[in-house]
Amino acid sequence: xxxxxxxxxxxxxxxxxxxxxxxxxxxxILAMLxxxxxxxxxxxxxxxxxxxSMQKDLHISSGELGVLFSAxxxxxxxxxxxxxxxxxxxxxxxxxxxxxxxxxxxxxxQGAIGFFAGAAVVLLFALRFVVGVAEAPSFPGNSRIVAxxxxxxxxxxxxxxxxxxxYFATVAFAPLMGWLVxxxxxxxxxxxxxxxxxxxxxxxxxxxxxxxSHPRMTRAELDHISAGGALIDMDAPxxxxxxxxxxxxxxxxxxxxxxxxxxxxTLLGVFVGQYFINTITWFFxxxxxxxxxxxxxxxxxxxxxxxxxxxxxxxxxxxLGGFLxxxxxxxxxxxxxxxxxxxTGLLLSTGIIxxxxxxxxxxxxxxxxxxxxxxxxxxxxxxxxxxxxxxxIAGLAGGLFNTFGALAGIVTxxxxxxxxxxxxxxxxxxxxVSVCAALAVASYLFVVRDIARVxxxxxxxxxxxx
Numbered sequence: 001x002x003x004x005x006x007x008x009x010x011x012x013x014x015x016x017x018x019x020x021x022x023x024x025x026x027x028x029i030l031a032m033l034x035x036x037x038x039x040x041x042x043x044x045x046x047x048x049x050x051x052x053s054m055q056k057d058l059h060i061s062s063g064e065l066g067v068l069f070s071a072x073x074x075x076x077x078x079x080x081x082x083x084x085x086x087x088x089x090x091x092x093x094x095x096x097x098x099x100x101x102x103x104x105x106x107x108x109x110q111g112a113i114g115f116f117a118g119a120a121v122v123l124l125f126a127l128r129f130v131v132g133v134a135e136a137p138s139f140p141g142n143s144r145i146v147a148x149x150x151x152x153x154x155x156x157x158x159x160x161x162x163x164x165x166x167y168f169a170t171v172a173f174a175p176l177m178g179w180l181v182x183x184x185x186x187x188x189x190x191x192x193x194x195x196x197x198x199x200x201x202x203x204x205x206x207x208x209x210x211x212x213s214h215p216r217m218t219r220a221e222l223d224h225i226s227a228g229g230a231l232i233d234m235d236a237p238x239x240x241x242x243x244x245x246x247x248x249x250x251x252x253x254x255x256x257x258x259x260x261x262x263x264x265x266t267l268l269g270v271f272v273g274q275y276f277i278n279t280i281t282w283f284f285x286x287x288x289x290x291x292x293x294x295x296x297x298x299x300x301x302x303x304x305x306x307x308x309x310x311x312x313x314x315x316x317x318x319x320l321g322g323f324l325x326x327x328x329x330x331x332x333x334x335x336x337x338x339x340x341x342x343x344t345g346l347l348l349s350t351g352i353i354x355x356x357x358x359x360x361x362x363x364x365x366x367x368x369x370x371x372x373x374x375x376x377x378x379x380x381x382x383x384x385x386x387x388x389x390x391x392x393i394a395g396l397a398g399g400l401f402n403t404f405g406a407l408a409g410i411v412t413x414x415x416x417x418x419x420x421x422x423x424x425x426x427x428x429x430x431x432x433v434s435v436c437a438a439l440a441v442a443s444y445l446f447v448v449r450d451i452a453r454v455x456x457x458x459x460x461x462x463x464x465x466x
Contacts, residue, residue: 023221025214026149026158032207033142033162036100039197040138041169042177043107043131044072046193049177050186057186058113058120070410071125075132077406081258083136084399087144088392091235096141097204103134104197111190139382140398144234147386147394149211151228153329156337159383160322164376166281167315171308210235231391257393261400264454269447270384271404273342276440278408280349280375283433284310287416287426288368295426296361306365310372317376321345325380335451338384339444341377346441348374353434356427371437378440381405384448390455 047054051065060068086095110127113120142162150158173193180188211217211225211232226232261267289307292298298306321341328337352371355364381401389397416429 023218023224025216025218025221026154026211026225028207029145029149030158030161032204033145034165034168036096036200036204037138037142037162037165038169038172039100039104039193039200040135041166042173042193043103043135043197045169045173046107046110046177046189047128049174050181050189053181053186054113058117060121064121068121068124068128071128072132072135073406073409075129076136077132077403077410079133079136080140080399080403080406081396082399084140084393084395084397084402087137087141087395087398091210092141092144092148092395093205093208093210093235095137096145097201097208099134099137099141100197100204101201103131104194104201106131106134106194107197108191108194111187111194114187136399136402137395139402140395143382143385143389143398143401144394145208146382147231147389148234149225149230149232150386151225151230152334152387153228154326155386156325156329156341156380156383157319157322159386160318160325160380163379163382164315164318164322167311167318167376170311171315174308231394234391234394257396258400261390261393261397265447266388266449266451267397267454269443269449270381270388271401272447273440273443274381274401275404275408276436276443277346277375277379277381278405279412279436280352280371280433282409282412283416283429284314284368284372287413287429291426291429296364298361309365310369313369313373314376317345317373318379319376321377321380322383324377325383333450334387335449338380338387338451339448342380342444343378343441345374345376345378346437346444349378349437350434350441352437353430356430375437384451387451388454391453392455 047068051068054060055065083095083099106127110124113124113127116123143159146155146158146162177189177193180186180192209215211222211230222232262271284307288310292306325337325341328340331337349371351367351374355367358364358367382398385394385398385401415432419429419432420426
């Protein structure tokens, strides 16, 4: 298999600021991605919020609930590459829109589990499993749309904003879902959040189009984003490009393309970096509340309130990191513009180990919030993927990138659980998270090279099918 070549972005990576005449339609597209990603993470957290009440009503054991929690992660991991392939083959509008509708429908159906009490665990596992499958194209789809709609000098903020929706979902929906459980019953957590997703799926069909064919696109904005490096024809190729894209995404070539992507040093560094960055995320999503209760002696109510603070800081850090990256892109190289916020933010995250040496609970909360702020600031992986993904297989590349991130969601809770069983303390667990943050820094400093568009040479795609 020929090695991957690097293809430079169009001239001037440092895209000038858009003038008012250039239009702002792309920010409507970004607002849609933010809303959909917020609902995406709200759907993922429904079982966490409703789980306690469901256990009591449906007589679900803690062990069974743990299995139900894992159903999403396993299917989400397995479906990443197929989801990316579908995006490349059929386009973001169709595949992503269908995914939103399906995951929302399957979420709504979880509200009816109470009518099948005898088979509740089996049915709920199946529904959580298919939600994971349906959500697999979401983040690769976000990355493809940002690459198509935003010039290089604006992708940092755009990617950081949709990625920060995961933190915003916790801040915005956790109180609402808690109120639904208390006031109306756990069933309505699923029906309300799932119903909101169904409505968004319908809005998606009206808002999302390829840039060149969008009914509200102006020539000035199209010229602006195209000149800045936006891949405006990613989902609207010419007949010749469409033929080549179908050949590139044919099933018999997928494994070769995956192997080629993994052989590229820069892409491999980005993939590995995402694994270590997501380790920090999954510590906060799974073990952080337990740490506050067991290690710091807080009540469950206090832990629930405190847990929202790192999420808020992560959101602020994510937006700030994207903003700073784009500002730097207009003044320096794209490589420096992406790496500086990533390295700075993740170095801040390594400070989580300091919690092992302080006793005041308020100081622990401050350190944890700073660590998650740094993680948000450094979570520019999707912006980097929009910059470097091979155009014809951007979905497959994004799926592989997200596979590494999803793997951390499975490994991290297990490793920390093993550490706690073996030591009875969180000291080594926090050291583990801190080391992972440092390894992410090392990956971006010493493995990732120049950040520029990567593409397979023509010979790698082979002759067109006849």
